[in-house]
Amino acid sequence: MKTRCNQLSAMLTKLGSIVGALALSAALLLASSRPGHGTYEVNVYKAYPSTFWILVSVALSLGFMSMFGEIFSMHSPYGWVYGVLLIVSVNTLILSLPCLRDYAFTNQWDDVVHFSLATNIVQYGQPDSQNFYPTSHLLATAFSQITGLDLQVVISLFPMLFYLVYLASTAFVAWSMDTRSEVRALTMALASPLVFHTYSTTFRPTYFSVCMFPLVVGWIYRTRFQRLRWLDSVPFVFLLIFLPFFHPWSVISAIGITLAFGITFALEPTKRLRSDSSMFLTPVVIIGITWWTWFTAFRVFGTTLRRLVLSFGSALEGTHSLAGYLSKAQQAELQLSRVLSLVVYTYGLTVLYLGLAGLVIIWTFVQVVIRRRWVPAHLLALSSFIVTFTAIAVLSLFRDLVTANPLRISNFAVASVPVLVGALFYDFLSDHRAVGTAIARKHLFRKILLVVLVSTSILGVFVAHYSPLIGQPNHQFSYAQQAGITFLFEKAATDDKNIYTPFKGAFTLSSVLGSEDLRQLRQESPRWWIKAAPAHFGYEPDELGIEFENPGYLWVTAHENAYYTEVWPEGGRFTPQDFERLEIDPHWHRIYTSGDLTIWRRYNDE
Amino acid sequence: MNDQSTDTKESELTTAHRKSRNHYGDLFLLIGLCLSLTLLVYSTRSSLLRVIAGGLCIFFAPGYVLLAALYPDHRSISQGQRLSASVGISVVISSLLYLAAAYSLGITPHSSLGIVVAWILAMGLVAGLRRYRTPRPARPVLRPSTTPTPRQKQEPLSKWLRLGQIAAILVLGVTVGRLVWISSHTAPQFTEFYLLGSKGLAGGYPNHTQVGHPITVTIGIVHHGKNPQSYDLLYRIDNEDYVLAKSVVLDDGEQWESEVEIYPLETPERQKIVFDLHKAGQEFPYDTLHLWVDGSE
8 A cells, every 4th residue: 555655656756747847848848938038027926927926936846846746756766856857946046137138237337337347358358446345347258258159148147057067066065065865955945046146147256255155065074074184175275275265254154163163063062073173273364364465455354344343343334224114114004914025025034044053953952962972063053153143134224234134144044054964854754663653744844844945935026126026127128228338438527516316326437448447437537436317306396406516428228217116106315306397407418228228418508 | 664774785785896897987977077178168168068067166176076075985974865965065166265265365256167167176186096096996986776676677667767758858858959059049028218318318308498499319229139229219399299210120238329409388387298118019118218397478
């Protein structure tokens, strides 16, 4: 009877994966029937009909069901690979949407800035003199030169490629830490959803550092637990030397996890590992010295240090501070339900994953502190790392901490979750040594975990791109917008009059100039530090445009327009009426439009 | 449980090893990939094949050959670890190579390709030599397990389902190819419409009018899109339309620019001159621009 059930379950698992692949194929057919035209779209999730998104969700759900079926009944040792490939294919499609829909860049800020830094390498053969994290730009440039792809396309493709790097890195840890195929499979199932929010779609070295983080964990584990010869540690040494050039946060996270392992070894009660705890000093010294030598040579070191001290000393709040959020919510007079939905869509995935880690952390705490039982060292090390990084992320809601966004830090903790929980969850959920009601209970918990993973994965798809769902219009930077910036750069009158835009637009010019050239241009003419236009374009009841200081040009992008007229029509710095008044304001000539960018010239300048 | 699993793997590896005649296939494959990429770079502008080969040469091969050189036998690193670590280590190696190149040779299309190909060839050679010195049974064999499980033998339906999975993957591959092909054959579609003042710059626009004298302005259109487009150009003062240009047909990236004369109304008021761009056959303007001018005294 049991064998019969097993056979049926094996067949259903395979059938599910086939249907999942066909659902994804149907979604792809729908996507190819509606190609993008490269012009700005406020919401990428409305670019395709709801059938497309249903098919995507079905494919994801069946991928996870197929994986779970294979993991917990083990019909064949690597039968789960089909499920994970299905999930990864869906996610790759979602991450490739900007390329498939002909976006110039996925993001209005990061992508263009990093494009400019990479352009500098194309132009001058080496990174900008102030570029303190050049490796991702070097990689992008070389990738573009070797493959023949346009550098802009490469910038849009890299987040997707690093998602694959993250999966491979997690697989390396999973393969290093456990020999059971089921545990490896569960770890991969936990790693596959898009849990890094919009970071998954943007060219950000911080995100790339997150993707490389499991590799650091894997090599620490491999070199320190398996007592390899010095020659076998060579890749680890290369990794340590590489991190300081990647991003400062990759250094901080690597030092954090190395120290966590070192302290765990030092505290080990049986003294089995204690003698090895000093081995962790070597990696810290290598990475510390390389980083110090490299990073202190840049001006940004001083400013970062000052900002960090200030953030504690004089309560400098970050751009994503909690107080800032609350004040925005008050200004826009948001309903509680909208505030809650924004919180869920913005932080839901992180909270859910850290919640899963929390279960293991509590279990570890109970074992070590209450029951006085030692747990595997990597559980303790990863738990303490996750707690520390989560605490820093929470702290950054109240202090600047040079983080810009709490998710930037919590993503490192989230990247550790699959490795932390994979083995323990499998031991808890598998039928081995379980009898009677325990089996039924385990089956129920499996179903709960499956539902959690499917929901996470579907939610991950819908928060991977900026959209009104998370209170932002699409951050797409279109070719039409880029054409407008080029026009202004080439045709602007040579005077010292300022250039304005509703958002502070200093980044935007990076879409057409290499970083070194841009710096030189701004030294010659500070007007190219594009200024933020006064609130409501300075309109008062009886006067027009009085708050502009020496105005020359004003540009409005489709993204800015959508932000203030469609997503936040109330409570923002501009209202839809302000944009209408601009059209009839006799102080501004409307001199250029590309559909996605409109340029105005001040009347009284001639 | 773990010991049993390790034993099974050992026996699988030995079986695979016996079956394998070529112990250097993986290294030859990567070296072949390098050489093919070199040919592709100098013979094609950009192609899917070049993208795949280039991607593997940056994101997989540098790490793989390093690991192959460092771990010439299968006992020190498992097949799964070797393959998965190759990706991350390749990012590390490629980055360090390009970093070194950036501050010495400089990054150019030749150095980008040359440095990574040189690394793969050099490490591939070292890996080959070290593998040659390794006893044959200890050499790594990259080959999936082909030993069928007893249950697979018993279930004929399972074979059909496996075939179904393969068929579904093929269908998926075809649809992916179709989507990539369609997306690579689309182009951004938009139109730039602009006004220039004196000296052909976006400044020096006429501010005042004089009775009986026209104002002069340069007007331009740039078309972006795969298909040619015909445009009509009008200007409007006080709800009265005047034709500036008819049926201007532009191809992708083509620009039309012309200096035009406008006759504003003879009024002391500040007046708005609106320029309407129409796409052929469309009643409403595709886009508009406007200038403000002070009237004649």
